[in-house]
Amino acid sequence: MKDQLEYLKRQVQMNRMSRRAFLGRVSALGVGAAMANTMLATSLRAQTPQKGGTIRVGIQGGASSDSLDPALATNATATSVLRLWGEPLLELDPQGGLEAKVAESYEASDDAKIWRFKIRDGITFSNGKDVTAEDVLATMERHSGEDTKSGALGIMRGIKSMSVEGNTFIVELDQPNADLPYLMTDYHLIIQPNGGKDDPTAAIGTGPYVLQTVDMGVRFVATKRDDYWGDLGHADTIEFTVINDDTARMAALQSGQVDMVNRVPPRTANLVGRAPNIDIRTTSGPGHYVFIMHCNTAPFDNYDLRMALKYAINREEMVEKILFGYGSVGNDTPINSSYPLYTPLEQRSYDPDKAKHHYKKSGHEGSILLRTSDNSFPGAPDAAALFQQSASAAGINIDIKREPNDGYWSEVWNAKPFCTSYWGGRPTQDAMFSTAYLSTADWNDTRFFNDRFDELLFKARAELDEQKRKEMYAEMSMLVHDKGGLILPMFNDFVDGVSDRVAGWEDAKVGFELNNFYAPMKMWVAA
Amino acid sequence: MGLVGKLLAQRIALGLLLLFLVSILIFVGTQILPGDVAQSVLGQSATPEALANLRAEMGLDQPAITRYFAWLGGVLTGDLGTALTSGQDIATSIAGRLANTLFLAFWAALISVPLAIFLGLLAVRYRDRWPDKLISAVTLASISIPEFLIGYLLMYFIGVKLGWAPSVATIYDSMSLGEKLQAIALPVAVLTLVVLAHMMRMTRAAILNVMQSAYVETAELKGLSMFKIIWRHAFPNSIAPIVNVVMLNLAYLVVGVVVVEVVFTYPGMGQYLVDHVSKRDVPVVQACGLIFAAVYIGLNMVADIVSILANPRLRHPK
Numbered sequence: 070m071k072d073q074l075e076y077l078k079r080q081v082q083m084n085r086m087s088r089r090a091f092l093g094r095v096s097a098l099g100v101g102a103a104m105a106n107t108m109l110a111t112s113l114r115a116q117t118p119q120k121g122g123t124i125r126v127g128i129q130g131g132a133s134s135d136s137l138d139p140a141l142a143t144n145a146t147a148t149s150v151l152r153l154w155g156e157p158l159l160e161l162d163p164q165g166g167l168e169a170k171v172a173e174s175y176e177a178s179d180d181a182k183i184w185r186f187k188i189r190d191g192i193t194f195s196n197g198k199d200v201t202a203e204d205v206l207a208t209m210e211r212h213s214g215e216d217t218k219s220g221a222l223g224i225m226r227g228i229k230s231m232s233v234e235g236n237t238f239i240v241e242l243d244q245p246n247a248d249l250p251y252l253m254t255d256y257h258l259i260i261q262p263n264g265g266k267d268d269p270t271a272a273i274g275t276g277p278y279v280l281q282t283v284d285m286g287v288r289f290v291a292t293k294r295d296d297y298w299g300d301l302g303h304a305d306t307i308e309f310t311v312i313n314d315d316t317a318r319m320a321a322l323q324s325g326q327v328d329m330v331n332r333v334p335p336r337t338a339n340l341v342g343r344a345p346n347i348d349i350r351t352t353s354g355p356g357h358y359v360f361i362m363h364c365n366t367a368p369f370d371n372y373d374l375r376m377a378l379k380y381a382i383n384r385e386e387m388v389e390k391i392l393f394g395y396g397s398v399g400n401d402t403p404i405n406s407s408y409p410l411y412t413p414l415e416q417r418s419y420d421p422d423k424a425k426h427h428y429k430k431s432g433h434e435g436s437i438l439l440r441t442s443d444n445s446f447p448g449a450p451d452a453a454a455l456f457q458q459s460a461s462a463a464g465i466n467i468d469i470k471r472e473p474n475d476g477y478w479s480e481v482w483n484a485k486p487f488c489t490s491y492w493g494g495r496p497t498q499d500a501m502f503s504t505a506y507l508s509t510a511d512w513n514d515t516r517f518f519n520d521r522f523d524e525l526l527f528k529a530r531a532e533l534d535e536q537k538r539k540e541m542y543a544e545m546s547m548l549v550h551d552k553g554g555l556i557l558p559m560f561n562d563f564v565d566g567v568s569d570r571v572a573g574w575e576d577a578k579v580g581f582e583l584n585n586f587y588a589p590m591k592m593w594v595a596a
Numbered sequence: 597m598g599l600v601g602k603l604l605a606q607r608i609a610l611g612l613l614l615l616f617l618v619s620i621l622i623f624v625g626t627q628i629l630p631g632d633v634a635q636s637v638l639g640q641s642a643t644p645e646a647l648a649n650l651r652a653e654m655g656l657d658q659p660a661i662t663r664y665f666a667w668l669g670g671v672l673t674g675d676l677g678t679a680l681t682s683g684q685d686i687a688t689s690i691a692g693r694l695a696n697t698l699f700l701a702f703w704a705a706l707i708s709v710p711l712a713i714f715l716g717l718l719a720v721r722y723r724d725r726w727p728d729k730l731i732s733a734v735t736l737a738s739i740s741i742p743e744f745l746i747g748y749l750l751m752y753f754i755g756v757k758l759g760w761a762p763s764v765a766t767i768y769d770s771m772s773l774g775e776k777l778q779a780i781a782l783p784v785a786v787l788t789l790v791v792l793a794h795m796m797r798m799t800r801a802a803i804l805n806v807m808q809s810a811y812v813e814t815a816e817l818k819g820l821s822m823f824k825i826i827w828r829h830a831f832p833n834s835i836a837p838i839v840n841v842v843m844l845n846l847a848y849l850v851v852g853v854v855v856v857e858v859v860f861t862y863p864g865m866g867q868y869l870v871d872h873v874s875k876r877d878v879p880v881v882q883a884c885g886l887i888f889a890a891v892y893i894g895l896n897m898v899a900d901i902v903s904i905l906a907n908p909r910l911r912h913p914k
Binding site for chain 2: 127132133134135136216217218219220222223270282284285286287288310311312313314316317320321323324325326327474475476478479511
């Protein structure tokens with residue numbers, strides 16, 4: 070009955086059902102008239118943003134060793150705290166387009182080599198100072214300098230020079246890049262006064278909130294700024310409590326100590342969502358779980374062996390048993406429908422006969438060593454075991470080696486020839502491909518060296534005609550799909566939990582969990 | 597008294613020596629962990645340039661022995677250094693965390709120690725009758741269940757289902773004492789359940805041991821009440837083993853509560869240590885390790901000293 074009531078309430082909110090019809094349908098479910106009227110009133114109130122109150126977020130992924138410096142942000146907690154007090158030039162909108170933040174508008178030269186960002190007029194930092202193009206320049210310099218520790222350094226590399234002209238920030242690139250505006254949405258690139266060169270951890274920015282309490286890895290409290298330029302942020306106060314333990318986080322949501330949580334474990338999501346006051350929200354994004362082979366290391370340098378393994382994995386089974394249905398089937402390319410220029414390829418599926426055929430052709434004998442660890446993705450050791458079973462049906466022997474979580478990213482990933490890993494995805498195809506599939510990329514974790522692919526990547530970057538770009542990206546996806554060392558069984562959904570004390574959830578196609586971490590500001594206190 | 601003073605001095609000197617050896621062990625241990633701090637700070641998103649820059653800045657290019665003695669010198673002058681990951685002063689960050697851990701341990705001890713001793717006395721008084729058996733069964737059951745499971749069970753039934761106490765025990769400075777006590781109700785309950793059995797069983801056994809002796813029989817023949825005999829005659833003579841086990845459990849309350857802190861997201865030392873171990877923040881790990889070791893050695897020393905003072909035979913070794 071809960072589901073039906075929810076459905077009816079939503080119908081009213083979306084103006085698909087009249088007040089009279091609502092009362093009639095609800096009383097048919099056995100709800101008294103007085104109660105039905107109250108429900109109608111609350112559901113109508115819920116649809117218009119309410120100002121004030123406190124939104125409390127239980128968030129996974131913070132540690133007491135974190136820093137407030139945007140350059141060093143790596144986890145969910147650090148990123149969502151950044152969102153409160155700071156803004157980048159541009160931000161992804163929920164549908165995958167771009168939203169203007171510190172930059173009011175932007176334009177490219179015809180060859181997409183020079184980009185001009187006009188800084189929004191009359192906006193101020195939380196310390197009262199006006200935002201200038203010089204501040205933007207200084208920010209970008211801090212993230213691209215020789216001695217920077219910024220996680221955004223990789224995407225800043227293609228920049229030849231940067232300059233300021235009045236209230237315009239100008240970027241000149243080595244190579245044309247039609248996607249530069251998307252790169253500016255990187256969460257590290259928060260605009261700070263003088264680029265944060267004086268004090269990178271001061272947490273002074275242009276965002277809608279100001280941090281009041283900072284206790285790393287424990288708790289953050291922020292209050293709304295009166296002089297924020299935009300209309301983001303409904304609650305007076307936003308409170309983050311870091312709750313890394315899954316069970317504790319779910320208990321906090323169920324007992325009403327927090328209003329929303331990120332990363333509901335897929336295993337228990339159905340159970341948690343059964344509570345009357347809690348909604349489970351899923352967002353399909355570009356994040357994916359992978360098995361990666363080094364294309365230049367024996368035995369994975371053999372095309373047929375790679376194909377054998379690609380046919381020996383049961384993708385549907387993985388989505389069902391590892392993601393518990395909270396995800397979608399992968400197709401050995403990192404690109405899915407959350408990318409703006411996506412073209413579907415023919416789906417590769419589990420085929421023991423083809424796997425056998427390719428395996429025989431490869432001439433490989435003996436077993437194949439697959440390394441995995443708990444932190445390479447949730448359920449990775451189980452996924453490895455499933456792979457081992459489905460492959461043995463095709464006569465391929467896989468040995469599983471369980472590596473420790475500690476040091477996995479330095480000793481195993483991007484170092485050993487066959488292991489499990491994950492990618493969070495990127496906002497554009499160009500960003501994803503240049504991060505991990507370009508021959509010269511630092512994180513070319515499949516050791517994929519393909520001249521045609523590299524050539525297409527640079528050509529597509531310079532191409533402003535969308536149709537042509539789309540075709541090029543389709544061909545590149547095909548190259549990775551056929552020739553690459555990537556086995557991509559599944560794209561994982563983000564699973565969040567939201568209580569009915571808050572309203573205004575917006576479905577998103579891109580970004581991170583909790584509506585790209587904007588949910589605490591986009592939602593409001595309803596009850 | 598001179599002999600006692602000498603014994604005490606010996607104990608303290610031994611403790612300090614032990615602490616020094618522990619510091620070497622901690623240092624060596626942190627050196628052989630796989631991966632380094634720069635890699636862990638930057639995570640999967642580390643580029644070789646960013647790594648090299650961060651390593652140089654953190655002084656990780658210096659030899660290990662130089663780093664060890666530089667750090668030891670700092671500790672002796674009260675300077676624990678700065679955290680490699682966040683750049684914060686370790687002494688100030690640890691002070692707050694240590695205060696939280698001690699706060700939790702204090703309230704858990706305040707409830708569990710008297711309760712354990714009282715239950716122990718009660719068990720002796722009603723030896724082999726149903727109160728004794730009930731106390732033993734309940735405390736043994738609670739010590740046999742892993743503490744995280746007790747935590748989850750209490751969280752589910754008391755926190756979520758009944759709503760009597762908050763399931764998240766995060767405390768902060770702006771809370772009043774009452775609010776803090778409410779927040780830590782569940783972790784204190786778990787810790788009490790975990791340490792109760794050990795202390796209660798030891799109290800019971802120690803007192804029962806004394807109860808066999810002739811002077812208790814005399815007291816009985818004098819016509820004293822059973823409880824008075826236990827409290828006035830048996831308990832003082834069994835204080836040494838009881839203090840020992842109480843101290844061991846107090847030490848556990850300070851250094852062993854990592855799991856409980858993580859389950860209830862309590863901002864204490866354990867959580868702080870775990871975060872920094874996973875980031876390879878060596879100075880913080882060393883500082884935490886040293887403090888834990890000092891607490892452990894210190895409390896055991898107190899137990900030793902109390903036993904020596906309480907037992908004349910130990911004061912005059914033959």
